[in-house]
Amino acid sequence: MTKRLWSFSIVCLLVTSCGAPLTKPYQDQSSAQHSTPNVTQTSMEASRDFAESPFPTEGSNHLSMLPPASMPSSSALPIAPTRAPSHTHAPSPTSTPSLNLKPKSNPKRSVAQPEASKRPSLPVQKNQGQVRISQKKLTLSQLVVKYPETFKLRGSSQEKKVALTFDDGPDTRFTPKVLDALKANQVKATFFVLGAMANTHPDVIKRIVNEGHVIGNHSYSHENLPKLSVDKFQNQIESTETILQNLIGYAPRLIRPPYGAINEDQVKWIANHHYLIVNWNVDSLDWKSLSSDQVLHNILQQTKPGSIILQHSGGADSQDLSGTVQAIGPLITKLKAAGYTFVTVPELLHVTKSK
Template sequence: MKKDQMLPRRRVVLGGAAALGAAGTAGLLALGADGDPVTPLAPAAGPPARRPLKPSAYRLQPLAGYGPPAASGRTPVRSEPLLRVTGIGRTMVLTFDDGPDPHYTPDILSTLRAYDVRAMFFVCGEMVVHNKDLLAQMAEEGHVVGNHTWSHPLLTGLTRGRIRSEMERTSEIIEEAYGERPRWFRAPYGAWNRAVFQFGAELGMEPLGWTVDSLDWIEPGTRTIVDRVRNGAGPGVVVLSHDSGGDRSQSVRALRDYLPQLLDAGYHITVPRRYQV
């Protein structure tokens, strides 16, 4: 599917996804290692920061949980996505969804390279087909590639067979282009259900959500994206951004701005190790 055809469809689906319920997300903002709220990164000199980040409708409450099975030998399955990472000190993770896109992904990779930073890219299979070279570059430069389905559908509205196909095909093409099968999975629109968690586990992947939504998907302006990331910064935070699915020039410019600020503030931007259930 062409990129200019994907954005309108995704925005329509997003409206349906939001209707599933964003309730319950208010408690998912960043907390420190001791459980106390994290103090946001102080704004840089200039215009005052916008109001504090609040959970958006793009981050949905996890749907039906599956939970670890009894002692049956089956692969353990999570009942909700991981929303943050563990690490020593001020560790953060930057994630980019919906690519790879030849218009924006190379610029994001260039900025990450300039600061010797690794990130996670949750890719769509249909975007990988014609951009396998970008996944090879991600592998060479130490970035982690995750599964974001083949065509970015609202999984909770699909049959079990369609869900598995969307996930399995994407894992296969990632292995072909990246060199190994993905160990992480993110559901489009943050809409998870029992089948999504189960198939993810069967395919050897952990579900990763996010702590801070940059809201770059609504193209709010570079300054707004920068402020949201800076205000939401904290130990263990996972930042959601996009490198495809629309005009991502604001995301590219914002990364060039907030990344050096986070590093100057002492944050270690890295990729997580695989979680053990």
């Protein structure tokens, strides 16, 4: 009886000692489960901030650019190698710091973005450079390229035609002799005359026209046009036009600036008033009072189909244009023998002589 009583007591003690530690782990686990929603909410908030951030991070595969509603579950979010690997169940509290993406730093980055957009781009800087270049004065060759319909140096190279032109007349010393030589060789030329000289020698102007030659405007007093004010430049052209129109019955369309010099603003004015600038591509250099052989050589070595040849029929009292007069006959003979035809500038350029 006593032995049975002791056995029963020992069994009871064993049962009591074994049951006590079983309840505490269960309660701890239950407590951990109750804290899980809070941990899970924290990680999802971090994921949502990650998804809403406009800046893709390394390894994101651009999933962060998707709207929050289309984002995959937190288990599918890519995590940088420094973060703990993701799991299908809610992470433990110890893994929470690894999901802290510091969303507060994103607004600072988004604020800096508009400031960067205010900086001038490279194309703007290039355009500014182009504006500075366009403000530079253009050379005569550049003006010819830029205004091909207003500025001419030659005719078509497809036609074996040339035009003789004579500047700075009329006078009574050399212009009549030039006219005599042209008449003897049955060639028509173009005379770019000065308004002041035309006003002084109207009879010579009328002879030029009566013999079938063309008149062009060479300014009034042979000024260097680019150095003139706008008003003085216009007066040089318009006063000469008025004189010539009264003498020959038309306003010449052709203008040859003295020295061939002109600036872009003046070219624009001429274009707007329906004139045509005619310079040359063959220079005889006869204004240097050269001999006939020198004049002839200078012209022949430069002449090609479509050439406009520069000579003079008047000038300063110190200039001797005898070589010009004497070279006309041999020049016409040689070029005709080479198959060239002599025409006036309007015929060469296929334009009208008057405005």
